[in-house]
Amino acid sequence: MEGRVFIELSKSARAVCPLCGHTIPKDIVRVGKETMAAGPFRTTRWHHPWCYAENFPETDFTKMDGFVALKTTDQTGLQNLKVSVDSKNSDKSGKNFVAPAAGISGSPVSKVTSVTEGPTSSPSEIKRFESSETSILYKGARLPVGWKSYSSVIIYEGDNVRPSEKIAAFDFDGTLVDTNVARHGADAWKLLYRSVPEKLAFFHHEGYKLVIFSNESNIDRWSNKRQAAIDSKLGRLKGLMELAKVPMQVFIACGKSNTNDIFRKPSTGMWHLLEQHFNAGRIIDKERSFYVGDAAGRKKDHSAADFEFAKTLGLKFLLPENVFTITTPNPLDSTQGRSFRLLRLSESVASSGSGGDDANLEESVEAQGYSLSLFCQGGYEEPSPLFKQNGGSRTGKCSLELKFDWIQSQIQIETLVIYTGAVVPVKTVLLLLE
Known part of the structure; x- marks a missing residue:
């Protein structure tokens, strides 16, 4: 007689997954399946989530008891895992299989994923990276609750962020806020346009997922003051999100310029992280998505990184002044x-x-x-x-x-x-x- 199926973090390292024969370590996500015996007795067998999903195609992690109690990263990773397994099952060759996302606690290392280096490289030059566990530290510096690091990127995904086919993406400094390079600290910023909160709220209510892609080389350059650099950058972003009162996802590329960092704009690594691992497997419609940035290659601009980033991805590119100074409710319809x-x-x-x-x-x-x-x-x-x-x-x-x-x-x-x-x-x- 079958009992309930639920999900939780393992409390010990004693259980063995019956499907693969490997031990399930402590503090990783596991699936429990109860078997009801005669009388009041019941037993629970524990499984790796990736093993369970492959062997039980009808699996829906979101409906399991305990799913809502998991961390947001684990929830997202499980949803990505389900999409990957479904893709594998529909393609008997297995060529389209994408290994479990790094967001799942205890997941194996993902298969190599291709990410283009960016417009400064020839189309044939492709950087490859492996997914691994995210961390609550960045090169020894602690991150606030809700923030995590992966490779040279710091990521924020609030509890209320939802996946979407439509992405409204923005640069941060010089696009949403005005920051003075001579001043440091979490409070050293102001809105670049008074309409920023209103316009962000509009896009959110129109079904767009709001995403910030920002370069911040100071975090890597200030090796002796890295904690201060992180606190300053993340504090400014937190201040904007609290003011705007809308859920936003944030990707910060910390690599230095001229280092061929695959995540630093104009390279497109941050977008690929969003697309592959941080949108719950939802396919992004680039025709209905857009990117807003100020680095457009004009004489007054410090670079053309934002323009090249959008161009490489095939996204509509908009200038902040053309979005936040339009008086009509929808600046895209102006x-x-x-x-x-x-x-x-x-x-x-x-x-x-x-x-x-x-x-x-x-x-x-x-x-x-x-x-x-x-x-x-x-x-x-x-x-x-x-x-x-x-x-x-x-x-x-x-x-x-x-x-x-x-x-x-x-x-x-x-x-x-x-x-x-x-x-x-x-x-x-x-x-x-x-």
Whole structure:
């Protein structure tokens, strides 16, 4: 006669999993299955969760007694494990199997996972890493409750964070908050825009999961003051989350610049951690997700890391000023209802340097109260506006098809024409409305 099935942390190292024959160590997640005998007696057999899930396909960890009492990381890891086992069972070759996520206490080392190094590397250069146990310390420095470290990343996942197909991702410094490099400490910050809490709440209520991806090399650079660097950074993030009053997930890349750290932006390792291990197996819809950052490669920017990060992942890239200064409830819908006169410029006219329809385009857009700037493959090209008189000639001409995308508040241009008569094709050229 079968009894209940429940889950808990093991209290000793005496039990042996009957499915694999290995001992279950103390303080790791285990599954208990009761067998009812005649009379008042019952016995419990203990299993590794990965063994149990593989042998009992109908397993649903979330419905087991004791699941809600587990740590959030263990809950997430178990949900990822279930998704992985289901994938393995549906693919008899086993090629699609992903080993249990690092979040499960006591899980075996995951199989190697591929993560691209970033846009500074060639597409063929791929970094590989192995999942291992997370820690409540980072290189000897203690982390507050709820925070954990993995490799060179510090991660926060609050109890109220829920997985979602839609990700609203943000940089931190210079995007959500204003921080002065000359000041240190948990309180040395202020909102960059007063509307930040309101806009974050809006995205949360629209079903987006809010995620912060932040570089913070001071944590690794300040080896003698690492605890102070951690307390300062995490304190600022905690302050923002308390002010915004919405659940947020945080990934902090602590590696130094110029070290080829796979997690430091513009490398995409932090996103892959989210995608593979910290979204409960939910597949992310990149078409409905976006990333907001200030490092866009403009002359005033310290780098193009945010722009390259989003471009490599195929995410919509937005500037903070285009998200937090829009007065409409949804900044992504801010251009709905506007009328734009989009022209098809002939390549022959644009390349000839004789002017022509490009002037009409300039007048058409400027008549509606907009100035223009060019957003090229490697970041912003100054100066702005795009159509700037320069000794009687114009620079930065655009040609061919123009396509308006209201979601990004941008106009896409297929070809950039430089006025030396040369037509230079680029993968992505965006005309931003400022």
